[in-house]
Amino acid sequence: MKSQEGMTIIVKTVTRISVWLIFVYGIYIIFHGHLTPGGGFGGGVIIALGFLNVFLAYGKEYIKKWLNIGLLHDLEATSAILFVGIGIIGIAMTGGFLANFLSKGTLFRLFSAGTIPLLNILIGAKVGVALFLVVWSLSLFHIDEGGEQ
Amino acid sequence: MPIETWLIFILGFMIVGSIMALEIKDLLSSIIAIGIVGLALSVAFLFLQAPDLAIVQFLFEIFAIIILILAFLKKEYHKKDDPSNTNKILTLVTVITLGAILFFSIDVFKALPAFGEPYMNTAKYYLENGATETGSANLVSAIILDYRAYDTLGEVTVLFTAILGALTIIRIKKKSSGTEEDVV
Amino acid sequence: MILYILCFILLLVGLYGVLTKKDLIKIILSLSIMGYAANLFLILFAYKNDAIFPILSESAVQEAMVDPLPQALVLTSIVIELGITAMLVALAVRLYQKYKTFDITKIRSLSG
Numbered sequence: 410m411k412s413q414e415g416m417t418i419i420v421k422t423v424t425r426i427s428v429w430l431i432f433v434y435g436i437y438i439i440f441h442g443h444l445t446p447g448g449g450f451g452g453g454v455i456i457a458l459g460f461l462n463v464f465l466a467y468g469k470e471y472i473k474k475w476l477n478i479g480l481l482h483d484l485e486a487t488s489a490i491l492f493v494g495i496g497i498i499g500i501a502m503t504g505g506f507l508a509n510f511l512s513k514g515t516l517f518r519l520f521s522a523g524t525i526p527l528l529n530i531l532i533g534a535k536v537g538v539a540l541f542l543v544v545w546s547l548s549l550f551h552i553d554e555g556g557e558q
Numbered sequence: 559m560p561i562e563t564w565l566i567f568i569l570g571f572m573i574v575g576s577i578m579a580l581e582i583k584d585l586l587s588s589i590i591a592i593g594i595v596g597l598a599l600s601v602a603f604l605f606l607q608a609p610d611l612a613i614v615q616f617l618f619e620i621f622a623i624i625i626l627i628l629a630f631l632k633k634e635y636h637k638k639d640d641p642s643n644t645n646k647i648l649t650l651v652t653v654i655t656l657g658a659i660l661f662f663s664i665d666v667f668k669a670l671p672a673f674g675e676p677y678m679n680t681a682k683y684y685l686e687n688g689a690t691e692t693g694s695a696n697l698v699s700a701i702i703l704d705y706r707a708y709d710t711l712g713e714v715t716v717l718f719t720a721i722l723g724a725l726t727i728i729r730i731k732k733k734s735s736g737t738e739e740d741v742v
Numbered sequence: 743m744i745l746y747i748l749c750f751i752l753l754l755v756g757l758y759g760v761l762t763k764k765d766l767i768k769i770i771l772s773l774s775i776m777g778y779a780a781n782l783f784l785i786l787f788a789y790k791n792d793a794i795f796p797i798l799s800e801s802a803v804q805e806a807m808v809d810p811l812p813q814a815l816v817l818t819s820i821v822i823e824l825g826i827t828a829m830l831v832a833l834a835v836r837l838y839q840k841y842k843t844f845d846i847t848k849i850r851s852l853s854g
Contacts (some may be wrong), residue, residue: 411702423593429630443694448702449765450821454617461624489718492711507707513693517800522693527702528710535714536821540720543828547629547727547835561789562745564831569748569782573755576775580759580768592771598777604783607795609807611816615781618824622774629831630767645762656754660747667746676789681809688810689798697796697807701814713818720825724832 414468424466431459439533443522449532462546465541473552478545481538482510488535495531562673563603568602585630593623610698745786749755755777766834766844770827777823781816 415421430443433453442448495507502510507524514521572595579591584742596619604611671677682704684697694700756779757773788809796810834844841849 418612425662442694442737443699443703445696446795447613448610448696448699448817450614450817451610451617454614458621461621465624485718485721489714492714496707496711499721507711509692516689516798517695520676522700523704525692525694525699528703528707529699532714536717539717540824540828543721543724544625544628545627545834546725546730547828548831549728565745565786569745569752573748573752573785576752576755576759579771579775580755580763585767586833588768591745592786593796595775595778599782600780602784603785606789607793608785608816609795609797609815611781611785611813611820614817614820618820620841622827625828625831626767626770629835649762652758656758660750660754663748663750667743669825670743671787672743673745673786673818674789676787676809678790678809681811684810695798697798697810698817699809700780702817706814709815709818713760713822717776717825720822720829722836724825724829725828727832727836 412516414470416466420466424462428462428479431462432456433483435459435533435537439529440519441527442529443525444517444519446549450536452529452532454537454540456525456533457540457544460537464545466540466549472545474547478542481542485535485542488531488538492531493529495527499524564605565602568605572598572602586627588631589623589626592626593619596622610696628647746748746783749779749783752782762838764845764847765840766837766846769846770834771829773775773830774827777819783840784816784819 435452437452438447438455439449439452439521442452462475467475497506497543499508499510500506502508509525510525511525511527512525520526575591575595575598579588580589580596582588587662597617600612600615601616602618668674684701688697688700688705689695692700694704743758754774755775756772756774759775760769761771763772789810790806790808793808795809796813837849838844843849
């Protein structure tokens with residue numbers, strides 16, 4: 410019974426279904442950031458909360474198998490670099506840092522507003538991964554015993 | 559009811575909630591009280607016509623509660639020695655000082671623009687030209703990612719640094735405690 | 743004006759917690775209360791009577807909108823606040839590991 414990590418079977422079953430809906434909702438919020446309320450920050454936190462949901466329901470060992478934590482670190486750093494990269498491309502194309510160099514498109518369409526959706530996606534990935542990593546590293550320690558496990 | 563009445567009610571609720579969060583002995587109740595304050599702030603943002611902020615504040619409040627509970631809930635330190643008992647004289651002096659600050663700063667608030675009548679010099683330009691210049695229907699997104707993208711870049715940098723700092727602090731602990739054990 | 747004063751009282755409650763509490767957790771909570779008050783203060787400035795949120799919609803006619811600039815500033819401020827909270831929690835956890843207490847007066851008297 411040592412392997413009985415996480416919460417009960419009911420919570421695990423519900424999580425298995427609901428977590429994908431949470432991810433879809435987060436991605437929707439990110440992609441529609443230039444049309445509706447929300448955007449990169451809100452959607453990123455929703456994605457982080459989805460990861461957190463799995464983490465709380467299934468426990469540490471499952472997450473270690475399910476996710477590649479090193480890859481998440483890389484993803485976080487990559488999105489920060491790409492943000493600056495888009496800014497530098499803006500200098501090359503139009504002469505201003507972070508200038509909007511893509512076509513504006515039609516108002517109220519999903520693919521419009523130039524670089525704004527791209528930057529929203531990058532911010533969403535960065536915020537989501539970074540916040541999950543903080544909780545992940547905080548949970549690696551049992552500070553009751555005054556030391557790591 | 560006018561919006562001002564609602565906001566006065568919500569703000570009063572927030573003040574009571576934060577005083578409770580600070581004065582209550584039980585740690586879990588204290589963290590939950592802070593969560594209530596944050597959610598009330600989210601409702602206040604909705605009343606003030608800021609749905610972007612309401613969403614973000616709501617989610618971040620949930621996240622902050624989870625972090626605080628994960629980090630602090632398991633400890634029984636406040637049963638052994640009670641660090642929440644404070645010096646009575648110090649508390650009295652602080653309350654009197656803060657009350658004096660409040661009393662003398664009331665004049666300042668009279669000089670501010672009245673509630674509901676902002677100046678909106680810069681905002682007028684954004685509201686008139688924002689949609690055509692950026693192609694984004696959400697003008698808040700247009701500001702944070704186009705007009706003031708430098709702000710967002712700085713903010714991403716600050717977030718990156720804060721998260722990196724948290725990770726570094728936690729990782730140092732692992733190594734230093736290991737060496738301490740080696741020494742002992 | 744009463745709204746501004748109430749918001750300032752909220753800030754002062756947070757300041758009171760920072761100044762008088764000895765518990766590190768309570769100090770972290772007070773800092774976040776101060777952050778709430780500061781954010782709300784900026785948004786109170788932005789509100790305009792009978793105006794709607796600053797998001798255009800396809801069907802509706804152009805109406806008066808509230809000021810979007812403070813909203814953009816506060817949006818970044820909220821995110822930074824969460825990062826600060828996470829970092830403070832990490833610091834507090836580390837202090838607890840070293841000193842076995844959250845009482846700042848005891849932490850001060852213990853050396854090394």
